[in-house]
Amino acid sequence: MSDKPRKVFISIDMEGITGIVDWAQVGRDPHEYEVGRKLMVGDLNAAIEGALEAGAEEVVVSDAHGRMRNLQPEEVHEAAYLIRGSPKPGSMMEGIGEGFDAALYVGYHSMKGTENGILCHTISGRAVDAIYINGRETGEFGLNSALAGWYGVPSVFVSGDAAVAAEARSFVPNIKAAIVKWAVGRYAAKCLHPKKARALIKKTVTEALADAGNIKPYRVEEPVEVKIRYATSTMADVVSILPYIERVDGRTVKAVFSSYPEALRGLRATIYLAGAAENR
């Protein structure tokens, strides 16, 4: 890698955005969602500005929340490419690959069941109880940073609440985190003002990219064992139709994959199926 990170990838979710504390703001309420989208693009543009300040020549942004059309193209900083829409094979990480110098995670949240984790969940709040990669419980940050790591890309920055910062550090010890809110429960937090949050995000991204060469890509051992506990036994019944799946117990299944990208695809396919299982 050259001294300056030239190519930067940003995956942006919504639950960890400044000021967001409720599902209403991430899609459930039309009015509050519009306010949430403005807050989201504010955090994003601060991260892009931080990347440009660090010398980035190419910034690729992957809209990673819900249907992945949250960001209004015209509001996104013009220096960045925007990947939007779903479904797509790479999901929250669509666009990542070899050639990137660093991956950033904006607006991320902690895994399901985290104490004081704002809007904590793991991929699907309705379908997934827990995901274990090689025996270790892993949330969205761990799942996605392991894909970046598979391509040799270090995960250098995360923004969100204090809980996701702690979770990210448990996977990438020297990752730089911009904490924009502190939960007082799953649906309440003490928040930085958006202006202060954006300044913090910009500054922390610039520092993180300057230090990118010292951060090791997060990798998981291959072959990869994926174990998933669903919300209901019906979900595990339906997922067990897939030939690569082994049933562990009422709500839990597992599978072994030779490579990590395959494991992530295999995992996502089960979650789509599980989501359809209770539609009866």
Ligand SMILES: [Zn+2]
């Ligand atoms: Zn989300």
